[in-house]
Amino acid sequence: MTTIAPPAAGTAASGWRGLVADWSGDRLAFAVPWGKAMMWIFLISDTFIFGCFLTGYMTVRIATTAAWPNPSEVFALTIGGASVPLILIAIMTFILITSSGTMAMAVNCAYRRDRVRCAALMLATALLGASFVGMQAFEWSKLIAEGVRPWSNPMGAAQFGASFFMITGFHGLHVSVGVIYLLTIAARVLGGRYEARGDYTIVEIAGLYWHFVDLVWVFIFALFYLW
């Protein structure tokens, strides 16, 4: 990681003028550290990956000749004798969005150099993320027990299982990687590595990734579970 000098006074113009100043200036096109710029660019690229996955899923959903299973029924849990549609997904979504809140607080603490609280909040974020992955594993095993496979399923179109496992799997992989990432950074925060350098940008960068993973989930939720 590299620390960079803050932009000189007067370059922080906003609007159209700011845009022109950014692009006609030397050295930095955006007044952010290298790592943060790279994370943003990576996330845009990753957006295209998820965009293609979701577009592909929607296309095969339209293309397939067999009936598409009703997500509210497939993803319902029986609680106290009553079938509650999408209850697990609702809880998972709530947890993931909550984790974005704790992550934002962790970034705040990082910039206030509150090491212990920052690490604790990152740990909380990682735990929420891990519980999300755990619930996803529960959901997978429930569907597998019901006979849903990538190549077939008893409820209708085979593409249902294929898209479900592929998209939630790829997203779950992102969450899992994020949990490891957050834990690593949290340990370093606690160990004082960034305190010594006086630069906590990495926490914000990890936060960017985490919020992105959340945002993607919102789209998966809307397009796969609610449609």
Next chain:
Amino acid sequence: MSEHDAHGEPRSFWTKYVWSQDHKVIAIQYSLTAIAVGLVALVLSNLMRLQLGFPGAFPFIDPARYYQFVTMHGMIMVIYLLTALFLGGFGNYLIPLMVGARDMVFPYLNMLSFWMYLLAVLVLMAGFFVPGGPTGAGWTLYPPQAILPGTPGTEWGIVLMLVSLLIFIVAATMGGLNYVTTVLQARTRGMTLLRLPLTVWGIFVASILALFAFPALFVSGVMMLFDKLLGTSFFMPAIVSMGQPLKHAGGSPVLFQHLFWFFGHPEVYIVALPAFGIISDLISTHARKNIFGYRMMVWAIVAIGGLSFVVWAHHMYVSGMNPYFGYFFATTTLVIAVPTAIKVYNWVLTLWRGDIHLRVPMLFAIGFISTFAIGGLTGLFLGNVSVDIPLSDTYFVVAHFHMVMGVSPVLAIFGGIYHWYPKLTGRLLDERLGKLHFWVTFLGTYAIYMPMHYLGFLGMPRRYYAYEGYEFIPASAQDLNAFITVAALVVGVTQLVFLFNLAWSLRHGRPAGPNPWGATTLEWQTPDTPPRHGNWGETLPEVHRWAYDYSVPGAARDFIPQNVPQSAAPAGDDAPPADRHAGEGHA
């Protein structure tokens, strides 16, 4: 050296040349790997031509092998040679030097990028040694045939191909993040975006395209792997094969085509834009004249990059689509000709009344204009739905894309290597061997592809193993095919001259000095040639002018390097207004 913070100078052989994090070493690693794998693809193309020119004379080229050669030739050339060499090779070497940085912003990631690329190449090459051989599905890998029995290499080859592509995409992403971030965030003092040499602009925009286009290939690769290995049906409709219904049902083969070409068309510009940039700099330097319409050239690169994402379905006119879609994609395709034509005009106008030095890099640059213009013009034919449909599956298409995105980028690569080799090694490549290499390659290109246009008009279908017994193809077509094969073999063998030149000149070439071409850009102003670790010695260079102050009236020499202050030499009349005012202020 406060700016020098990325990593310390390596000491041992292993950290210096093998596990290197220095962008210059990584660039050479990338380039040599790409050239090596490109030679494999060159041999494959000559083997294909042997079958087409002299059918049956070489019994070991059976139909299955022929299709495997076609597939591997195409994929290697497009992805593992052109993309890797332009971005991983030229991009790695030139970006930090041209923008005045000490290295890429993430050297470790850069190193990983190369090793992932090498892994991708090895996985791809493993296809030649597994049972059933590499895939023969055609470089576009269209399902359902790509993964069904009957196509060569459906046992292992297709799996290795897809896995290799996925690894390559990871490598390209790691590299691309570095290139884009370095250009945006690590330029030296005074190096504004509109003072960047066009080479950097081309590679920069191409890297952005790669970051946004490869995801579509990644996703289609994952889906096809699932179709093959797990038995899913993303791309597989209900199929009756040999009287037996397959387990697949309900998938969409056209979805693959959309995903593939959403990657595939920007890919054309991923290899074309760096070539545009390199050609611009070669022409300006060797014509001793500023590039004509610099800003327009930059905007043309950006516009082409943007448009390249909305033209993909012009590869799918014969797949069947709503006529209004065809209308839309034909329109966007023809619109792309506007910025492209601007570039060609500007190259020609740069040459106009220039002090042209016909050195080898310049020969390749002028050759590029010629092949690119021809290939671009046939693109206008194919961009129109009604013209494309009869021509689509003929050799006309083969000729078109080989002219425009096969040979043209390769000519740019050759020109670039002849141009920058002195910076890499301190010695010039041999001029006479270079001219031999150029003339045979350039004239050979026309000998090979001009007749193919004609064969296409005759209706000779592409992708066929043999052409006996088709009444609509006249017998004389076979003579033309034999001629093409001989020309292709001559061109293929001539590349050995180039390789010999590369190796021989390393020791015996004429010493070049730091700036043999009298070029203005920063990479020629390094304190050492070849540049040492960290590139710039104690202090970073400071940029005071655009990259094209050639033949400025009143200047002592016919070029003014970018790091010469305005007070020391005035900017040329064609320099951007901002630079001119600064010059007048000092004068």
